[in-house]
Amino acid sequence: MAAALGAAAGRQANLPPCGGDVRQDRGGREGSRRFQCSWRRGWRDSAPSVGFADISPTRGEIGRASAEARATVNICCVGDDDQSIYGWRGAEVDNILRFDKDFPGATIIRLERNYRSTAHILGAASHLIAHNEGRFGKTLFTDRDEPEDDKVHVHAAWDSEEEARAVGETIEAYQRPDKQGNRHNLNDMAILVRASFQMREFEDRFVTLGLNYRVIGGPRFYERLEIRDAMAFFRVVAQGADDLAFERIVNVPKRGLGEATIRQIHDTARALRIPMLEAAAKLAESDELKPKPRAALREVAANFERWQKALETTPHTELAETILEESGYTDMWKNDRSAEAPGRLENLKELIRSMEEYESLRSFLEHVALVMDAEQNAELDAVNIMTLHSAKGLEFETVFLPGWEEGLFPHQRALDEGGRSGLEEERRLAYVGLTRAKKNLHLWFVSNRRIHGLWQSTIPSRFLEELPEAHVDVAESGNSYGGYGNNYGGGSFAWGRGGRQNPYGASRFDNIAEEKSFSNTYATPGWQRAQANRTEATDRNWGSRSGHQVERIGYGETDSGHGAGRTSVKGRTIDGELVAKSVADKPSAFSVGDRVFHQKFGNGNISAIEGNKLTIDFDKAGQKRVLDGFVAAV
């Protein structure tokens, strides 16, 4: 994808040794070669080979690197600021945006010609990403001029099951031979999800259809650690003799049952020719074990006995939830502070939800065994399923992007924790998703999703509104897809145009009369109905879920992000004008050396100030850059 290329002006024409990806431009228009950033390695030896957008040096490191580098070498970096999507693991888009400040005199060369996607896809992606403030601008263009090219399709479905069914049908339709007898390979299709729990529905559906699929960049849904653990609990309850399952979870969460105890259970089971669970129960009642493991084992045995009894009397989904709670498994992940823990909890909820579709725990277990048997062969022609994060750098003829609903995408956690910069990163993720498609692009939103264990009405993602009408086609899915084709009317949808207030804050484009995003002119009944759901559902589902103070995220609102206090920003820029500034408008009221407190990082001393951005050496969290609105003097 076209990239912002920062280059420190060199005294000599020859460039320093580069990190790879040296490619002669084939079109000749840019007249450039492409290079990775040559000194990235020096900063982060272990950094994965991703673009400049994802490096995460601290300010100090950049400063040092720049001073040294300026004195000795020419530097050439390539990266796309619009594809910086790893903020959660420390990458800062600001590193690109401030490149010309770190290296005064740097030349920025935009690689804007796109060889991958249709004009509609580029138009949609460019329009969407133009809603971000923190970016260099660029104007993507393509020489491809095919009147036959489809617009970007936006589809509505009733719920995620219907979404998976409809995507499956669309894939099957693509597979049928066209007029020339050509078939669309499954390998050239991809489903990109925001959260891994979304994969479950597609995997189940494809197994039912006998459609080959592969999961890229991570395990399949039922192979995930937390799902395997949960399934092991369920298998022991349903089939007490499943020793493999028992061994997997006897000490999960950790209850002090070491290897020696487990070997003892094993030996007893073999000697008496009984399952390990039974052997454990016997050992727990004997004096063979020390008091601690004996007590732990007694609890394990009693738990399983109770759950096995409940199997006959309790609905299986309720029992499954009880098992995960009473075993301490859910709490184990709730107390886990790793970045993966929230996703694992989401996956567990999805697992329980999916069980509702089966009559009993046993029939559910049979279904999962069937899914697990589905062949995973790299040679097979198969649909690719992956998260949006894993899709970076890849491209496919046809791309499906399901789950474009508020709360899921943009993800509520990103908004709660990251405020507007979180929203902008989500938008970059959306941009990455859109630009993976070469020819066909299908976006989906559903109107009902299970959130926090309950069915809720959902509302289309704000990102859908940010797509331009000229490049987008809203597909009414007719009778089979949950009634979006019915005559639901509703007033015209327009935030800030006398309509209801956008609960997330106004968009900076709300009051631009000539602005033609597709939301405000599209009048299909399904879309209108979805809009009617909007305010009500947003407030109910996501409104004040987290204990954090939820920033109002929007342009033109007074918040503590970049551009605080602005009331509106003039029309969007999708041309090559520099639209981003890494330095905020208002100077900070703090001074270097001030001691401050930050809710997440604790106490620290300010070591540098740039506009309203502070570099703080936190006592415990190390050096971080934060906005001054988030700290208080101590």
Ligand SMILES: Nc1ncnc2c1ncn2[C@@H]1O[C@H](COP(=O)(O)OP(=O)(O)OP(=O)(O)O)[C@@H](O)[C@H]1O
């Ligand atoms: N000069 C060229 N002529 C024809 N096709 C090209 C040319 N340069 C790139 N392409 C094709 O355009 C597509 C995108 O190129 P490439 O993957 O290098 O872009 P990128 O900048 O890494 O994209 P992204 O960062 O969005 O993943 C590829 O299919 C590639 O083969």
